[in-house]
Amino acid sequence: MEGLNFSVVLEYYPILLEGLLWTCILCVSSIALSLVCGVPLAVGSISKNRAVQLPTNFFLWVFRGTPLLLQLFLIYFGLPQIGIYLSPVASGILGLGIHYAVYNADVMRTGIVAVESGQHEGSRSLGLSKAQTMRKVIIPQALRNVAPPLGNNLIALLKESALVSIITVPELTLSAQRAISDTFRPFEFYIAAGAIYYCVNYLLELSLKRVEMKTAMYR
Amino acid sequence: MVRLVNVHKRFGDNEVLKGIDLEVHRGDILVIIGPSGSGKSTLLRSINHLETIDEGEIWIEDIQVTLPLKGRKYEKHINQIRQQLGMVFQHFNLFPHMTVMENITMAPMLLKKIPRKAAEEKASQLLKKVDLIDKVNFFPAQLSGGQKQRVAIARALAMEPKVMLFDEVTSALDPELIGEVNKVMKKLAEEHMTMLIVTHEMRFAAEVADHVVFMADGVIVEQGPPDQLFKNPVEERTKRFLSEVFK
């Protein structure tokens, strides 16, 4: 391997660090959005009301069956067509958030359905309405049940966040590319970026395991 | 035929077999009884080395099962020994992706290189013996528990073992299906197959056994002919166990 020089990575670490910071901001926001949006999508997809269920399931089918990158293009290039101009970062958060909201919705739906019917009956016989039952009894249990698969989705989100570099969000991958355009050393910088992603991924996995263990106590 | 000498086995901190000495002669029917956790199944499974022991020796005729071999040599050695032992399990363990015929002929064809026709002939004979010849092309999922167990017995017999090991083979069966399996085992006993049977069924044990061994807490508490052990047990522990069982 002639000519590889990993010390340049050290020189450019401020740029990479800045990219990492944006990656974290991006991921935290998208994760939050995907969890928040996932719940109504999940509830909607099993709604008895056809006017809610059919469009919801159609939406889920389309967004489940198309690549994230295409969806990012739709938001970043397509929304301006109808007059909505979003910054790259906003587009990235929205794109990642909706894409993973859809995956989370599928997971949550399984969890909701799996909560025993006895819970419904117990709650309704106390006089709670359907909506209250959902909110106070079913969904909290469902979320605890599906913590592990949700965790897996979050880990996937972190890795797919690299895609938003293509719509010019200044996160880690784009930062690496900035360094590369200066130094013409793609191998060293992409390996470095990969290593950073690996470490962040590892830390995320550890924290998720903690969360899983906590929620498991109530199951 | 089968000899265990000072066999010890630990699972972590828990010693499950605490120095077992046992001898089984050719043609003997040995039944092992005892409370759960006494180590009976572990003892049986050590004989064909599904469980490895920590101390002691196990002999099949004049071959030592527990030779200190490693790697390929160990593999060759243990596979040879297992061909001479037949084991029937509590949960049948039939191969679900093979028909009854295939379950029985797989090992003889693969290991003894017996041609298909001969293997299938032998399998048919065995199926007639266990009264299941009409199910020859069925899959295990289509059989009842008792039928599965009888196929499992035929599968083990297909290898023409010298010793048959039965590990609580009726414990997972509905009561009305137990009889058909016991019938087959009695037939084998009449043909003087050497059998080691771990069971909870005292009546069956009393009928079939030449020799009964009572185990508790990892040791052999008492052993003897069924008449003696069941009617006049010597040890307190044995008396306690039998009185609970025959309540």
Next chain:
Amino acid sequence: MDFELIQRVFIYFVQAAWITVELSFLSVCIGLCLGLIGALCKLSPNPWLHYPARVYVSIFRGTPCLIQLFIIYFGGPQIGLQLEPFPAAVIGLGINIGSYMTESIRGAILAVESGQIEASRSLGVGKSQTMIKVILPQAARLMIRPLGINTIALIKGSSLVSAISVVELTYTAHRYIGSTYRPFEMFILAAIFYLAIISIASFLIQKVDNRYALSL
């Protein structure tokens, strides 16, 4: 909605869809081979097989696929590896999906009841014969669904190779957004093709799954 435009570019999308299918198919083949080898290695007691497999899975599942593709395509020349976009894409996607398939296959093998191994070994059947005749046939039925999920993920992941200039569906959509200024129509066209490809793939996988479930 400009239908005349859609008609004009439609043929390019069809060609691109074919590239997506080709790319996905080849990568899945590589992935399956790597997955089977990886799973057996990871299950092996031999540390020379076990640890490399663990490292492989950990690295390729723990880093973004995009970065892996960039390392191969852009970084490759620095270590003497000059690849055209399409081969780089197939190799990159294949190696990546292979790490996920390793886990799918390994999971299926471990899910086969231990009683099966005991029964086979008690008959005197050796370790590798037990794997071939008893475990793998049963694991095969269990691995169809997870491998199917991996495959669908790969088809969607194939969109990444647009970033290394492979002329597949996403690249084509992006390209024509530039010249037609009609992103919605391009998105819809590409989406329809992806949905079609994925629906057909799902259907086929479901059929294979059903067929094997029946004969058990």
